[in-house]
Amino acid sequence: xVRPRRRIGVLALQGxxxxxxxxxxxxxxxxxEVRLPEQLEGLEGLILPGGESTSIGKLAxxxxxxxxxxxxxxxGRPIWGTCAxxxxxxxxxxxxxxxLLRLMDISVRRNAFGRQVDSxxxxxxxxxxxxxxxxxxxxxxxxxxxxxxxxxxxxxxxEGGIVAVRQGNLxxxxxxxxxxxxxxxxxxxxxxAS
Amino acid sequence: MDRTVASWxxxxxxxxxxxxxxxxDVVTPEHAKIAEEAGACAVMALERVPADIRAQxxxxxxxxxxxxxxxxxxxxxxxxxxxxIGHFVEAQVLEAxxxxxxxxxxxxxxxxxxxxxxxxxxxxxFVCGARDLGEALRRIGEGAAMIRTKGEAGTGxxxxxxxxxxxxxxxxxxxQNMPEDELMAEAKVxxxxxxxxxQVAKTxxxxxxxxxxxxxxxxxxxxxxxxxGADGVFVGSGIFKSADPARRAKxxxxxxxxxxxxxxxxEISRGLGEAMPGLELRTxxxxxxxxxxxx
Numbered sequence: 001x002v003r004p005r006r007r008i009g010v011l012a013l014q015g016x017x018x019x020x021x022x023x024x025x026x027x028x029x030x031x032x033e034v035r036l037p038e039q040l041e042g043l044e045g046l047i048l049p050g051g052e053s054t055s056i057g058k059l060a061x062x063x064x065x066x067x068x069x070x071x072x073x074x075x076g077r078p079i080w081g082t083c084a085x086x087x088x089x090x091x092x093x094x095x096x097x098x099x100l101l102r103l104m105d106i107s108v109r110r111n112a113f114g115r116q117v118d119s120x121x122x123x124x125x126x127x128x129x130x131x132x133x134x135x136x137x138x139x140x141x142x143x144x145x146x147x148x149x150x151x152x153x154x155x156x157x158x159e160g161g162i163v164a165v166r167q168g169n170l171x172x173x174x175x176x177x178x179x180x181x182x183x184x185x186x187x188x189x190x191x192x193a194s
Numbered sequence: 195m196d197r198t199v200a201s202w203x204x205x206x207x208x209x210x211x212x213x214x215x216x217x218x219d220v221v222t223p224e225h226a227k228i229a230e231e232a233g234a235c236a237v238m239a240l241e242r243v244p245a246d247i248r249a250q251x252x253x254x255x256x257x258x259x260x261x262x263x264x265x266x267x268x269x270x271x272x273x274x275x276x277x278x279i280g281h282f283v284e285a286q287v288l289e290a291x292x293x294x295x296x297x298x299x300x301x302x303x304x305x306x307x308x309x310x311x312x313x314x315x316x317x318x319x320f321v322c323g324a325r326d327l328g329e330a331l332r333r334i335g336e337g338a339a340m341i342r343t344k345g346e347a348g349t350g351x352x353x354x355x356x357x358x359x360x361x362x363x364x365x366x367x368x369x370q371n372m373p374e375d376e377l378m379a380e381a382k383v384x385x386x387x388x389x390x391x392x393q394v395a396k397t398x399x400x401x402x403x404x405x406x407x408x409x410x411x412x413x414x415x416x417x418x419x420x421x422x423g424a425d426g427v428f429v430g431s432g433i434f435k436s437a438d439p440a441r442r443a444k445x446x447x448x449x450x451x452x453x454x455x456x457x458x459x460x461e462i463s464r465g466l467g468e469a470m471p472g473l474e475l476r477t478x479x480x481x482x483x484x485x486x487x488x489x
Contacts, residue, residue, distance in 0.1 A: 116294035
């Protein structure tokens with residue numbers, strides 16, 4: 001019997017959701033676009049992609065996705081936020097009016113490295129993924145400024161800034177593995193999902 | 195430590211982050227805040243929206259840096275600025291101001307009728323207009339990290355935007371079905387770099403993100419462009435020349451996300467007030483057409 005492909009949702013309100021779906025499909029999972037609450041049913045995990053966090057947050061509130069995503073987190077289903085997705089998962093992002101999911105015990109600073117002309121790529125050491133460096137793509141990227149006790153650091157920049165964390169079934173990265181050809185981070189996420 | 199600033203991946207990557215979103219023209223910091231509040235994924239800072247440029251005539255240039263900086267200070271979303279076609283010094287000024295994207299735009303009066311800016315040497319990424327695949331690939335060849343189909347800006351008339359997007363998509367489909375040995379001749383016909391033509395034939399899409407622009411005035415217009423294959427939309431005059439900009443802006447954002455859901459489109463299109471006044475293109479004198487600027 002063929003094992004059914006695992007259904008992993010990618011929040012598709014705005015941003016780089018197709019890149020994540022292509023990556024999931026490459027790894028044999030079934031990437032599903034999520035725009036409405038009913039589309040969260042039956043998912044084994046969810047990715048919150050990069051994009052504009054204000055835009056995604058407002059649309060998530062408007063179409064009632066916030067409660068459904070929080071329920072997934074409580075039920076222990078894995079959720080991974082990249083860049084804007086990481087901001088949405090955070091407890092605070094320095095802009096009190098911005099809608100956030102507040103699911104992870106982290107504080108982030110938006111556009112922490114400056115504007116677009118300061119966007120960069122850098123090799124990261126991520127022990128959880130093995131010894132080979134992981135190419136981090138940082139685009140108007142946020143930085144994790146404070147973490148709670150339950151939060152584990154997965155990666156730091158050479159100068160010390162925290163750029164990838166895990167809290168149980170929740171993952172957050174300030175950079176964009178979906179823009180590289182390196183599938184290791186997506187495989188790491190799928191391993192949590194199984 | 196191997197660290198690269200402003201690489202091609204980060205330049206075209208920002209456009210990838212804007213996908214599925216709406217980029218709105220704004221002429222004041224207050225407009226910019228309304229746009230951000232409505233869910234815009236970026237704003238275009240300029241002194242006059244295209245409808246006013248069209249109405250007032252004369253030479254349209256890059257906006258006052260003072261205004262661009264005030265808009266950058268007002269919002270957290272990316273801010274784009276426009277320079278004239280071929281005016282690489284306006285582009286240098288915009289880069290020095292720290293804008294997040296430069297639109298080398300036919301909406302302003304061209305500074306050079308033969309040459310567009312060589313964009314690879316800039317740290318800031320560029321978006322350029324195109325009417326067909328050849329024009330899109332020429333701009334990408336010069337270093338554009340994002341394309342928008344031109345449409346006819348400031349008219350509130352979607353017909354040219356549809357024509358240009360269909361042209362690009364049709365030509366991509368044609369390339370996909372073409373045997374390899376015909377691609378060089380096709381590159382000659384398109385007037386486009388062969389390597390890019392071969393790449394599109396193989397992948398079936400442009401190597402960079404492609405938004406629709408020029409004439410989008412309603413949520414249905416935005417959804418039409420998305421269903422035709424645009425990655426997102428620019429709305430220029432369509433928002434702040436309408437009766438209720440805040441509501442219309444929000445409705446267009448939602449339409450761009452839920453473009454495949456007619457029931458949601460019907461709901462969000464209700465009672466938005468007057469759209470911007472539209473122009474029938476056949477009544478426009480040829481010299482007032484903007485899309486034909488650039489090549």
